[in-house]
Amino acid sequence: xxxxxxxxxxxxxxxxxxxxxxxxxLRGQVRNAVVVAAPxxxxxxxWVLPEGIGRSFEWFGLELAPVRIDELGRLFGTVFAIAGVGxxxxxxxxxxxxxxxxxxxxxxxxxGVVFAGDLITVFVFWEVMAVASTLVVLxxxxxxxxxAQRYIVIHLFGGVLLMAGIAGHIGxxxxxxxxxxxxxxxxxxLILAGFLLNAAAWPISSWLPDAYPRASWSGMVFLSAFTTxxxxxxxxxxxxxxxxxxxxxxxxVFYGIIYAILANDMRRMLAYSIVNQIGYMLVGVGIxxxxxxxxxxxxxxxxxxxxxxxxxxxxxxxxxxxxxxxSELGGLARTMPITAMAAIVGALSITAFPFTSGFIxxxxxxxxxxxxxxxxxxxxxxxxxxxxxxxAAKFLWFVFFRRGDAxxxxxxxxxxxxxxxxxxxxxxxxxxFPQLLDGTLPFAVSYDPYTTPKIxxxxxxxxxxxxxxxxxxxxxxxxxxxxxxxxxxxxxxxxRLRAWLESDxxxxxxxxxxxxxxxxxxxxxxxxxxxxVLARSLPTGAMAFWATILLAAYLIFYYL
Amino acid sequence: xxxxxxxxxxxQDNWLRPRAVRLLWVVFAIALxxxxxPDFFIEHYDKFGVDGTFGFAAWFGFASCVGLVxxxxxxxxxxxxxxxxxxx
Numbered sequence: 033x034x035x036x037x038x039x040x041x042x043x044x045x046x047x048x049x050x051x052x053x054x055x056x057x058l059r060g061q062v063r064n065a066v067v068v069a070a071p072x073x074x075x076x077x078x079w080v081l082p083e084g085i086g087r088s089f090e091w092f093g094l095e096l097a098p099v100r101i102d103e104l105g106r107l108f109g110t111v112f113a114i115a116g117v118g119x120x121x122x123x124x125x126x127x128x129x130x131x132x133x134x135x136x137x138x139x140x141x142x143x144g145v146v147f148a149g150d151l152i153t154v155f156v157f158w159e160v161m162a163v164a165s166t167l168v169v170l171x172x173x174x175x176x177x178x179x180a181q182r183y184i185v186i187h188l189f190g191g192v193l194l195m196a197g198i199a200g201h202i203g204x205x206x207x208x209x210x211x212x213x214x215x216x217x218x219x220x221x222l223i224l225a226g227f228l229l230n231a232a233a234w235p236i237s238s239w240l241p242d243a244y245p246r247a248s249w250s251g252m253v254f255l256s257a258f259t260t261x262x263x264x265x266x267x268x269x270x271x272x273x274x275x276x277x278x279x280x281x282x283x284x285v286f287y288g289i290i291y292a293i294l295a296n297d298m299r300r301m302l303a304y305s306i307v308n309q310i311g312y313m314l315v316g317v318g319i320x321x322x323x324x325x326x327x328x329x330x331x332x333x334x335x336x337x338x339x340x341x342x343x344x345x346x347x348x349x350x351x352x353x354x355x356x357x358x359s360e361l362g363g364l365a366r367t368m369p370i371t372a373m374a375a376i377v378g379a380l381s382i383t384a385f386p387f388t389s390g391f392i393x394x395x396x397x398x399x400x401x402x403x404x405x406x407x408x409x410x411x412x413x414x415x416x417x418x419x420x421x422x423x424a425a426k427f428l429w430f431v432f433f434r435r436g437d438a439x440x441x442x443x444x445x446x447x448x449x450x451x452x453x454x455x456x457x458x459x460x461x462x463x464x465f466p467q468l469l470d471g472t473l474p475f476a477v478s479y480d481p482y483t484t485p486k487i488x489x490x491x492x493x494x495x496x497x498x499x500x501x502x503x504x505x506x507x508x509x510x511x512x513x514x515x516x517x518x519x520x521x522x523x524x525x526x527x528r529l530r531a532w533l534e535s536d537x538x539x540x541x542x543x544x545x546x547x548x549x550x551x552x553x554x555x556x557x558x559x560x561x562x563x564x565v566l567a568r569s570l571p572t573g574a575m576a577f578w579a580t581i582l583l584a585a586y587l588i589f590y591y592l
Numbered sequence: 593x594x595x596x597x598x599x600x601x602x603x604q605d606n607w608l609r610p611r612a613v614r615l616l617w618v619v620f621a622i623a624l625x626x627x628x629x630p631d632f633f634i635e636h637y638d639k640f641g642v643d644g645t646f647g648f649a650a651w652f653g654f655a656s657c658v659g660l661v662x663x664x665x666x667x668x669x670x671x672x673x674x675x676x677x678x679x680x
Contacts, residue, residue: 294671515668
């Protein structure tokens with residue numbers, strides 16, 4: 033075995049995980065250099081590695097292939113590494129080294145998943161990702177503790193589903209290979225459920241807007257990139273063409289928009305917007321044709337960049353003002369012009385404005401729906417494209433443009449500005465030169481998003497949505513509220529039910545149960561106690577009793 | 593684009609004074625018109641019939657937003673609570 037072969041079978045993500053652990057011992061500029069350089073080196077590394085499946089080995093009778101390099105993996109690996117570099121640069125002012133260390137481990141685990149060739153490796157990195165991301169949430173401070181608890185419980189539950197599914201799948205097929213999973217076995221549905229939980233699929237989606245906004249100003253940038261997009265990646269790999277994903281995706285698209293319109297915390301609004309955008313990707317995966325899958329992959333790539341950009345601009349506002357509620361912000365474009373520009377580019381991208389990165393992926397997915405004659409799907413995602421303008425405009429208007437006197441803050445320190453400018457440039461470059469991704473998309477499909485009718489169509493759609501936003505402004509105005517989501521079930525309903533069971537009412541219920549048990553006992557005694565039927569020494573009484581029972585049972589079974 | 597209840601305008605922060613707002617509305621109206629004009633000349637891709645009609649994306653986008661805001665507003669009436677609701 034040559035050294036090359038050995039090094040090519042070490043998961044690339046492992047490198048970042050080790051860098052993350054090492055980071056805990058570093059301070060100051062050295063720490064900052066490592067945070068930015070480690071993902072950058074990994075980016076180079078994943079392009080040096082040859083395509084194909086690395087050395088596989090056997091472990092307890094299971095065939096493991098921890099490294100597989102191909103187009104789709106590289107596409108996601110590349111954008112994860114870019115998110116790591118940008119997020120790291122944005123976070124150099126973060127005082128909690130534990131957050132950055134967790135973020136590197138988290139990024140490493142996500143990259144571990146995308147280059148995994150077998151389901152066991154996927155599972156191992158999946159769980160590392162769950163733990164590391166919880167630590168990123170936890171680094172948000174005191175207010176994050178309970179949300180982090182809920183987050184880890186839900187993700188460990190997802191891990192259990194996934195493990196059960198993988199075990200069942202290997203048991204029935206005998207294969208550990210991480211490829212398209214077909215058939216109709218319970219194991220397949222369990223794997224799908226485990227994956228969908230991380231994709232923030234409705235109705236379990238509320239873990240995302242619950243936990244992410246509790247992270248620090250820099251932490252949420254990392255969180256937005258990895259968990260949900262890893263889920264999109266594994267769905268593209270294993271569940272392409274699964275019809276359910278279309279409808280789940282559509283639910284998420286609209287649920288995300290409506291809750292984003294209602295949200296008052298700008299970062300919670302952006303969290304709902306993640307669900308909205310993941311919905312598009314799920315629709316693409318569900319359609320499952322080459323063009324739709326390319327769309328899902330392109331959109332995931334673009335989304336990581338522009339959502340990180342939006343969260344950087346929101347993070348910069350939070351860092352500079354200490355506020356994140358729309359009702360307490362306004363007018364920051366004057367004093368934070370670069371942050372505002374970054375937010376504008378991010379908002380244009382998320383609404384799929386032509387010549388920004390979001391336009392390419394959404395066009396491909398819409399084209400996928402149209403060419404499969406999925407009429408309802410096409411109309412619904414087109415309506416949702418207009419709908420995304422509502423929350424994007426809301427973000428810009430209530431943070432940066434409406435008259436606001438309460439806060440005056442300057443643009444953030446240089447590293448944060450550099451990260452924002454670079455990602456904004458990325459959004460525009462990808463939008464103008466979509467062919468940059470051609471070589472790394474899973475399928476070679478020729479599609480030109482920039483025809484005159486398509487551009488005119490998109491301009492009409494988006495500008496009239498902006499008109500709707502301003503005409504309906506008074507119905508959108510944020511107030512000091514939260515909107516109940518499905519997490520109400522486990523944050524309110526279940527604790528209340530438990531409290532009720534432990535109260536007087538519970539005692540009443542228990543008394544009833546105890547009385548029933550007592551009656552049953554008395555009944556037994558009357559049969560078996562001294563002098564009762566079953567206790568008599570002469571068996572005739574007992575014989576008659578058992579004969580009656582048997583006859584009755586016979587009758588019952590006869591009629592069944 | 594008047595935000596009527598956004599607090600009192602202060603001296604240094606009044607870029608949204610009425611004249612500027614009026615100008616912005618005029619510019620925006622021209623932009624809206626400009627997106628519609630090409631529909632006289634180009635033929636839209638009409639896979640499903642209605643999507644090829646004049647100004648389809650304009651009215652469809654507008655109507656979708658009105659519908660979404662209406663749904664959000666009604667859902668908000670039902671599900672909005674004070675933001676101290678969970679208190680954690």
